[in-house]
Amino acid sequence: xxxxxxxxxxxxxxxxxxxxxxxxxxxxxxxxxxxxxxxxxxxxxxxxxxxxxxxxxxxxxxxxxxxxxxxxxxxxxxxxxxxxxxxxxxxxxxxxxxxxxxxxxxxxxxxxxxxxxxxxxxxxxxxxxxxxxxxxxxxxxxxxxxxxxxxxxxxxxxxxxxxxxxxxxxxxxxxxxxxxxxxxxxxxxxxxxxxxxxxxxxxxxxxxxxxxxxxxxxxxxxxxxxxxxxxxxxxxxxxxxxxxxxxxxxxxxxxxxxxxxxxxxxxxxxxxxxxxxxxxxxxxxxxxxxxxxxxxxxxxxxxxxxxxxxxxxxxxxxxxxxxxxxxxxxxxxxxxxxxxxxxxxxxxxxxxxxxxxxxxxxxxxxxxxxxxxxxxxxxxxxxxxxxxxxxxxxxxxxxxxxxxxxxxxxxxxxxxxxxxxxxxxxxxxxxxxxxxxxxxxxxxxxxxxxxxxxxxxxxxxxxxxxxxxxxxxxxxxxxxxxxxxxxxxxxxxxxxxxxxxxxxxxxxxxxxxxxxxxxxxxxxxxxxxxxxxxxxxxxxxxxxxxxxxxxxxxxxxxxxxxxxxxxxxxxxxxxxxxxxxxxxxxxx
Amino acid sequence: xxxxxxxxxxxxxxxxxxxxxxxxxxxxxxxxxxxxxxxxxxxxxxxxxxxxxxxxxxxxxxxxxxxxxxxxxxxxxxxxxxxxxxxxxxxxxxxxxxxxxxxxxxxxxxxxxxxxxxxxxxxxxxxxxxxxxxxxxxxxxxxxxxxxxxxxxxxxxxxxxxxxxxxxxxxxxxxxxxxxxxxxxxxxxxxxxxxxxxxxxxxxxxxxxxxxxxxxxxxxxxx
Ligand code: HEM
Ligand SMILES: [Cu+2]
Ligand SMILES: [Cu+2]
Numbered sequence: 001x002x003x004x005x006x007x008x009x010x011x012x013x014x015x016x017x018x019x020x021x022x023x024x025x026x027x028x029x030x031x032x033x034x035x036x037x038x039x040x041x042x043x044x045x046x047x048x049x050x051x052x053x054x055x056x057x058x059x060x061x062x063x064x065x066x067x068x069x070x071x072x073x074x075x076x077x078x079x080x081x082x083x084x085x086x087x088x089x090x091x092x093x094x095x096x097x098x099x100x101x102x103x104x105x106x107x108x109x110x111x112x113x114x115x116x117x118x119x120x121x122x123x124x125x126x127x128x129x130x131x132x133x134x135x136x137x138x139x140x141x142x143x144x145x146x147x148x149x150x151x152x153x154x155x156x157x158x159x160x161x162x163x164x165x166x167x168x169x170x171x172x173x174x175x176x177x178x179x180x181x182x183x184x185x186x187x188x189x190x191x192x193x194x195x196x197x198x199x200x201x202x203x204x205x206x207x208x209x210x211x212x213x214x215x216x217x218x219x220x221x222x223x224x225x226x227x228x229x230x231x232x233x234x235x236x237x238x239x240x241x242x243x244x245x246x247x248x249x250x251x252x253x254x255x256x257x258x259x260x261x262x263x264x265x266x267x268x269x270x271x272x273x274x275x276x277x278x279x280x281x282x283x284x285x286x287x288x289x290x291x292x293x294x295x296x297x298x299x300x301x302x303x304x305x306x307x308x309x310x311x312x313x314x315x316x317x318x319x320x321x322x323x324x325x326x327x328x329x330x331x332x333x334x335x336x337x338x339x340x341x342x343x344x345x346x347x348x349x350x351x352x353x354x355x356x357x358x359x360x361x362x363x364x365x366x367x368x369x370x371x372x373x374x375x376x377x378x379x380x381x382x383x384x385x386x387x388x389x390x391x392x393x394x395x396x397x398x399x400x401x402x403x404x405x406x407x408x409x410x411x412x413x414x415x416x417x418x419x420x421x422x423x424x425x426x427x428x429x430x431x432x433x434x435x436x437x438x439x440x441x442x443x444x445x446x447x448x449x450x451x452x453x454x455x456x457x458x459x460x461x462x463x464x465x466x467x468x469x470x471x472x473x474x475x476x477x478x479x480x481x482x483x484x485x486x487x488x489x490x491x492x493x494x495x496x497x498x499x500x501x502x503x504x505x506x507x508x509x510x511x512x513x514x515x516x517x518x519x520x521x522x523x524x525x526x527x528x529x530x531x532x533x534x535x536x537x538x539x540x541x542x543x544x545x546x547x548x549x550x551x552x553x554x555x556x557x558x559x560x561x562x563x564x565x566x567x568x569x570x571x572x573x574x575x576x577x578x579x580x581x582x583x584x585x586x587x588x
Numbered sequence: 589x590x591x592x593x594x595x596x597x598x599x600x601x602x603x604x605x606x607x608x609x610x611x612x613x614x615x616x617x618x619x620x621x622x623x624x625x626x627x628x629x630x631x632x633x634x635x636x637x638x639x640x641x642x643x644x645x646x647x648x649x650x651x652x653x654x655x656x657x658x659x660x661x662x663x664x665x666x667x668x669x670x671x672x673x674x675x676x677x678x679x680x681x682x683x684x685x686x687x688x689x690x691x692x693x694x695x696x697x698x699x700x701x702x703x704x705x706x707x708x709x710x711x712x713x714x715x716x717x718x719x720x721x722x723x724x725x726x727x728x729x730x731x732x733x734x735x736x737x738x739x740x741x742x743x744x745x746x747x748x749x750x751x752x753x754x755x756x757x758x759x760x761x762x763x764x765x766x767x768x769x770x771x772x773x774x775x776x777x778x779x780x781x782x783x784x785x786x787x788x789x790x791x792x793x794x795x796x797x798x799x800x801x802x803x804x805x806x807x808x809x810x811x
Contacts, residue, residue, distance in 0.1 A: 048747045085781040116609060159778045165755060166738040166780060172695070251707030258756025265741055266756065298633070304646035307655075329741070335676040345662035349655060355622060357646075362629040364642035369634070377626060384622045388615040389663075395669040397604050397676060400703040401593065404741065404776040426614045472593050472776040476784035481772050483745065487589045521710060534782045559641040566640055 022418030028128035029542055033113030033135050035435055038428075039103040044142060046509075048097035049502050055090045058082045061496025062477045075154060084476040085174060088157045091474050093149060095160025096182070099282065100189050101142050103420050103585050105286040107139060108193070108231065111427060112200050113225045114435065115289075118533035118540060119221050119555075120210025121548045121571075126202040128237050134195035141188035148181035155180035159474060161275070164256030164267035168248040183246035190239030193231045200228035209532065211551030211580035215309070217572065218531055218555040219302065223288025226316045231581060233320075234277040241270035263296075268330055272323035280319045283383075283415060284312060286423035290376045292357050292555070293426055296529050297373030298365030299566045301556040304357040311350035311357075328377040328399050337396050344394040351387045355380060366559070366566070370527065371445035375426030378453055382418025385575075386411055389464065407467025415462045425449070425508065432515070437539040440515040444507055449572040458497035462490050530555050530569045552577040594753070597767040597792070600746035601688040603672040605748075614661060682762045686730035689723065690714075693753045694736030696782030698773065704806060713718075715809035719788040721773050723765055730762045741777035744790055752777055765792040 007364075022582040027033060057066045069080030076086040113131065117124055125131045148155040155178040158167035162182065170176040204225045217225075245267070247253040254260035256267045295302040302308060324332060324340030358380045367373070389411040393399045402408065425448075429440050466487050471478050478484040478491070533540065535549055549571040557568040562576075593605055633641075668695035675681055687711045690701035700721050702711030709732065724728050733742055735755040742761065743750040751761035793801060 083781075088778065088781060088783070091778075150598075157781070163739055163778070166778070172738050172780060215776060244603055246617040258754075259737075264756055299635070300641040301643065301645050303644070304651050307651045315792065329677075329750050330752045331757050331759045334673065334679060337677065338673060340674070341669060342663070342666040345666045347660070348662055349658045352618070353651070353655055356650075359622070359625050359629065360646065360650065362633060363628070364644075365629070365633045366635045366639050366641040367630065367633050377630065381623055381626055384619065388619055391615055391665070392611050395607055395665060396673040397600075398608050398611065399744070400600075400676065400750050401604055401608075403750060404743075416679060433658075442716070465591050466600075468593050469590065472743065472772075474778040474783065476781075478784075480785050480787060481774060483594065483772060490589065505759055556645075559643045561643060 004081065006488070023542075026132060028115045028123045028124070028132050030117050030128070030131060030241070031540060031542075032437070033131055034112075034407065036135050037105050037109030037113060037138070038435075040139060040142060041102050041109060042509075042512075044097050044101035045106070046505075047146065048094055048102050050546055051090050051094040051097065051506065053499065054082060054503055055087065055094065056495040056498040058087055058090075058476065059182065059478070060298035060492045062479060063065055065179045074407055075152075077544050078429045082476075085154065085157065087232050087476040088151070088159075088474065089155040089175075089178070092156050092159050092162075093145075096145065096156070099160060100186070101138075101145065103282050103424070104193070104278075105138060106424050106443075107282065107420060108196060108224070108227060109135070110226065111220070111285055111289065111431075111481050112196065113277050114431065115220055115533070116200055117207070117544060118434070118536070119218050119531050119547070120207060120212055121532045121551065122203065123543050123545065125199045126207060130195050131199050134192045134199070137188050137195070138192035141185045141192060144181050144185040145414065148178045148185070151177045151181065154178050162245070162249070162267070163264075163271075164245065165258065165264055167261070167267075168254075168256045168262075170244060170249070179245060180249050183242045183249060186242040187239050187246070190235040192237075192240065193235040197228040197231040197235070200224060201232065203226075209289060209548045209551050210420075211477070212532075212570075213551075213580075215306070216551055216554045218288070219291035219305070219308055219312075220288035221284070222517060223284040223534055225290075225314050226312050227284045230277045230281050230284075230316055230319065233262060234281070236272045237270060238274040238278075241267065241274070244270075265327075265330060265332065268327055269323070272326045273320075275326065276323040277316075277319045279415070280315055284315065284421055286379065286420045286427075287312070287383075289427040289430075290379045290423045290530075291358070291361075292531070293372045293376040293430055294361050294380070295528055295556045295558060297370065297376060300361055300365040300369050300555075301560075302357070303360030303363070304353075305554065305556065307353055308357055311353045314350040315347060318343060318350070322347055324398075325394055327394050341396045348387060348391055348394070351383075355387070371440070371442060371449060371495060372426040372430035372527075374449045375422045375429070379419055379422045379451070382414055382422060382456075386414030386416075386419055389414060401470075402467055404473050405467040405470045406463040406473065410460050410463035410467055410474055413463070417456060417460065422452075424438065425452075428512075430527065431533075433526050433538045434533050434536070436516055436519075437522055438515050438519030439522050439526060440519060441511050444511045448504060448507040448511065451507070452501065455497050455501035455504055459494055459501050462494050465493075466490055525569075528567045530557055530567055532571055533570075534569065535571045550580060552580075591724055593748075594745040595722060595767075596746070597769065597771060598749065598767060598777075599764045600676055600748040601746075601766075602724050603675070607669060607672065611665070616667070618658075629720055635811075659697040682730050682760060683728040684750070686728035686762050687724065688730050688732060688734045690716075690734075691721075691753070692734050693740035693742070693775070693786075695738065695780050696775070698786070698788040700788070702802060703807070704802070713806065715806050717805060717809060721788050721790045722801055723790070723792055724795045724796060725765050725768050727795070728764045730760050731779075733759045733761065738765065738779050739777050740775045740779045740786065741775050743772055743776040745774075746771045750776060768792045768794055768797075 065080030254262040522538040692699040771790040774789040
């Protein structure tokens with residue numbers, strides 16, 4: 001038996017003499033870049049939320065002046081009453097901001113950057129400068145997208161999926177500059193992800209600390225690794241499609257315009273060939289981080305580590321052959337629909353395996369409900385609902401009824417909000433001490449969690465019901481249809497829940513900012529975790545370690561009989577441990 | 589307010605609602621298993637002083653079981669669904685005696701062309717009506733969908749039928765109404781700022797009423 005605390009060692013930080021600009025603005029330090037991504041994408045999360053609030057106002061109280069809507073220009077909401085052309089901009093920009101500028105950069109931009117070098121034990125990314133460019137092209141993309149809300153005829157209007165030819169021809173959509181800015185911004189976002197992915201893949205393959213074998217990698221790193229591969233292969237397709245769309249918009253090509261010999265469905269195939277792998281980019285890192293947190297919270301090794309890794313790989317592989325499930329009724333050959341249905345149903349299997357393994361991890365654990373653990377368990381509970389609703393939609397005959405209804409909206413929010421965003425809240429609270437050296441407030445974290453959990457379900461669960469009733473997506477006013485009028489009370493309920501859900505997020509924002517300055521000082525290893533990052537002081541210094549640690553075991557050795565405490569970090573050498581065979585990789 | 593699928597008014601409602609229910613039962617079992625399991629573990633295994641978690645890395649038999657059961661269920665579900673899919677949407681699914689109606693979608697209306705007395709589209713007695721879809725009950729209908737501009741989608745929830753209308757493509761979809769009455773045809777693909785009001789009234793008549801309606805409508809439309 002060895003005592004963890006006795007052997008844990010503090011490593012002195014690098015002496016740091018960079019200028020303010022090199023340190024915090026044009027930084028090449030992976031941790032600072034991760035934190036830059038964090039601030040910027042939390043801001044975009046707020047923007048996306050504000051757009052959603054306006055939609056919910058219109059749906060709950062159609063045609064009524066929106067409180068505070070008076071400040072919007074005549075072209076959006078004269079007298080505070082939302083116009084149909086503004087409503088479809090809201091729909092489009094909400095989806096776009098949430099997918100490309102909030103969830104994706106929060107998961108990948110923030111946590112791939114922050115966690116990979118810390119968890120595999122290296123000083124920085126393989127290409128720190130490329131990493132910096134990845135952030136700045138993301139930032140530029142965000143500014144372009146944001147500015148499109150303020151151009152004369154408004155932002156893009158064809159939904160976040162940007163179906164052509166509505167998106168390709170200005171006379172169809174009624175917007176010109178806004179549509180073009182969307183394409184430019186997406187090209188830049190693609191560039192950012194491609195640069196980032198290259199870096200993550202190279203770093204994980206080459207720069208692991210001595211002893212950090214593939215099967216000693218934490219699942220968070222495994223999932224970020226697979227996500228990076230998906231990103232590297234999927235984003236070029238999106239960028240290419242966006243370039244073609246931009247050409248259609250500005251130089252008169254007609255790739256997607258059937259009126260001049262183009263193909264409308266070509267866009268959908270390109271978009272979803274990117275789009276389905278993209279939804280796994282939006283969930284795999286969340287799954288990985290949740291695995292780390294659940295194992296920690298349960299004080300138990302992750303159940304079925306190898307099947308968890310294989311499930312990630314299987315999801316990533318199958319994710320390439322299911323894109324047609326977004327196109328069952330698009331006019332695509334129905335025989336293709338059959339094969340896409342089967343591949344989609346099969347992809348539910350590795351998802352189920354992951355859920356069972358998380359449950360297996362909690363089984364006979366000694367569960368501590370710290371704030372990250374609450375979010376991680378909620379992730380499992382909510383992701384299960386989203387995964388199960390996916391099965392309805394995967395069955396082609398049923399999809400004929402529920403495609404493009406609120407049932408889909410419910411599904412995607414169960415996986416993206418109930419799934420990814422819950423995981424993100426958990427992950428932010430969990431790694432906050434290593435980022436900033438302070439803890440976020442525990443009681444306020446719990447209040448935020450419970451209110452979010454309640455209002456979230458009140459907001460999104462009823463959408464399954466209105467979707468089953470046939471309420472179509474992206475309708476400015478569903479009451480146009482007599483069969484949808486009886487559901488107006490439900491829409492009011494959803495809207496009020498949504499407002500409360502939004503208000504609850506202010507607790508998180510305040511807690512986040514307040515703790516930055518006033519939070520309790522964090523100890524080196526506040527969660528009693530096993531990862532390499534916890535061998536560093538909080539916050540982790542520039543350059544991480546003077547000499548990288550050596551790894552002696554897997555990341556989930558909780559409650560091991562070999563240690564007195566209920567955790568046994570990867571970097572602790574027990575008398576029975578042998579030095580790893582591989583020589584340390586040279587640092588930078 | 590009705591907490592289920594819409595009223596049933598076509599022959600597709602049987603298999604689609606049945607499949608929906610079957611999936612609801614399967615996923616319902618999984619749902620209860622997962623959620624009750626989670627709550628149970630949360631309560632039973634919450635941290636208590638002096639206790640240590642059970643140290644285990646997993647169990648191969650459990651992995652095999654919980655991989656195989658979902659896999660078999662999903663493949664079976666796929667085969668059953670495909671059986672109905674082929675009947676509804678398959679390449680050769682349209683009954684040869686189906687009654688043709690032409691539907692041309694444009695921002696933001698439905699132009700509906702009826703075959704006239706000869707029952708054939710593309711002949712001299714065809715006539716076109718805006719936003720009014722009339723059909724006879726109990727007889728397969730094939731709608732021939734085309735678009736003037738962008739993608740729209742033909743959707744009648746009570747018939748459980750949906751088909752995107754794509755510019756540059758001629759797409760046929762069929763269904764058979766079972767209950768006379770009035771319904772709504774909606775556009776379910778975002779097609780521009782008037783998308784929300786791109787609707788048409790659907791009237792399902794008995795064959796006699798339909799013939800009478802058609803005679804009158806043909807006269808009104810022809811002058
Ligand atoms: C068990 C696994 C899953 C299955 C079987 C599944 C199935 C499907 C299907 C069939 C659709 C298309 C439905 C339609 O438009 O008619 C869909 C849509 C969608 N799914 Fe999933 N899904 C799964 C997991 C996920 C995950 C993990 C995410 C994201 C994190 C996700 C995000 C989405 C989104 C965003 C859409 C809507 C896209 C749009 O039209 O705007 N899904 N899903
Ligand atoms: Cu998909
Ligand atoms: Cu429409």
